[in-house]
Amino acid sequence: MATSIQKDSKIYIAGHRGLVGSAVLKKLKEKGFNNLVYKTHKELDLTQQEAVQEFFKKEKPEVVILSAAKAGGVVANNTYRADFIYENLQIECNVIHNAYLNGVKKLLFIASTTIYPKNASLPTRENQMLSGDLEYTNKPYAIAKIAGLILCESYNLQYHTNFIAIAPTNLYGNNDKFDLEKAHVMPALLRKIHLAKLLSEDQDEEVLKDLNHHTKEAFTNFNQAKEYLKSFGISKNSVEIWGDGTPTREFLHSEDLSEAVLFILQNIDFKHLYEKNEKEIQNTHLNLGTNENISIKELAYLLKKLIGFKGELVFNAKRPNGALSKLSDCSKINQLGWQAKITLEQGVKMMYENYLNNMGGGDLNKLDFTLSLYQNLFQLKFLTYLQTDGSQSSLKTNLKFSNHKRVCNTNLSCNFDNAKFCRAKAA
Template sequence: MDKSSKIFVAGHRGLVGSAIVRRLEEEGFTNLLLRTSQELDLRDQEKTLSFFTAERPDYVFLAAARVGGIVANNTKPADFIYDNLMIQSNTIHSSFLTGVKKLLFLGSTCIYPRMAPQPIREDALLTGPLEPTNEAYAIAKIAGIKMCQAYNRQHGTRYISAMPTNLYGPNDNFDLTTSHVLPALIRKFHEAKVSASPTVSIWGSGTPFREFVHVDDVADASLYLMERYEGWDPVNVGSGEELTIGDLARLIKETVGFDGELVFDSSKPDGTPRKLSDVNRIHGLGWRHRIPLNEGLKNVYQWYLANRA
């Protein structure tokens, strides 16, 4: 990409999109196309195509999506599958119709089967049943991957896919109803600290394993792949390191400075028992994550303190 290339970052105010914008600006890219969802509803086919026709972006980072944790995914599956299918389909098809040079589609490692062999390789896709609590979201993201591959095959496009593992960082969602586990725990521990609560309740048994990667690392990987990767297969983006939810809670407890006790509520769902991504493919391309979890947690807690209002 030239520094003056016209680059559309779809979802630029979200967790991943905002990190990609920061990374592009750090690298000196000056011609960024940015639209809020109020300015451009990517679920609307006509408006999306009109935008692409008028602006003619050279490159597209497709980070726009409806996202959420177990509660949101489990209670609003229709919203998750409809919104994500429409956003993806309209953006990918409009990119094709207007001659976009290259597109990066961002998905999630939740696309893989619930009981996939660990660590999860990219070729585990479609080899088994999905995790029921986020099946609608996962199916939409799988459709996005397959759509990119289909356009590459039929039309000779250059559409690639990256599958980040569990993300965290600045601009995360800290709403306890719709957020993922890490930001939810940061908020819970902070509010318990402020109110001098003796305990913090943790959803589930605390035994599932999870892998986390800082969103700034994902943004770095996104630029790296956009400029160096031409394969059709998805690429996992992660740290390749895991810990239990219980250990994550204890690490966040220490980061926040909460002195009380943890209470694990086993009546709540655990989700997938283990979800570690195999990152050998992206390591083979020359990229590795740089931000360790303990450092990243301190960073995002400071961001939360400054922006929680």
């Protein structure tokens, strides 16, 4: 039997505004957990030891979900190397140590598959951690995440805590970060191709709207905006993509991750992650993924088709590829009872739909939802979303409501403009 987590157990979600934390918070609310604690970075800086100590002494959470981290794509990892290792180590040490000092029943630390060697065999099992050299571009971040995993394991072995670490593959979802400089590959590609489409359709106001939504710098002049986008390889005719497109990646939707977090909280303890007769207990973390991967080139063309961009994708082989291949062996968590459900095709549709509804830029009426099933290399089969009455307004309303239902199921505040469809509107 796993440690009992009740609906009124005090659960602290560290990093609740990020891709992972927001999905977990939403899922916990959906499932009726009603004693949730979360703080913004301004309210609680997790890199500050004294602030974290005071928070744990005051709040005394029973469960901690540590999703807070400094994260980003290849460019950010390679540029801010010191920041990535220093800040992540600070967060992990402060939260994990204070969870131990304050008797937290269960802690779930969310790491990443960057912990594995660049030449790890595929699919990669948990026991391959520390078996070879790490990918250079994200080595500082990876070392910090490895330290977090070993911190959890070491506290468990020395102090008999119940700290569990998971290593999800590349994550994406409805609250991703779309910063062109710092974003991970999925949101970066999606936004670059989306902006190129707007440029190709001369939607100047929508380009400015998108930039001003996502960028600290204020853009009022369209020529200034075009020059800014040009620096990222975005034009009306083409999109530049770093690398030659051959590296493969595995992607997990944040909704699937949130289901995994809930499953682990309710069903898995540290004692379930090793054999009783093991002399050296190590590599007790859990891989999370889909057991499927896709090349960056395939992904880019999938997004291009979904978004409806007619221009060219230019792969710049002079830029770094990052790790050549990534695919997790998820048999350990699968055998314990969890499996991913959302396909990549479903997930990217959900992500782009959410981007248009909530992130600014684009016209939902013009969105081409001929979604690729992408069954074989560059072989596309399309689903056409037909309207029964033939009206564009009906399509827009239906798509808005489809996305809106996922929001309202969380019991968060509702801004949907058609109250009759919404259970949360009156709340």
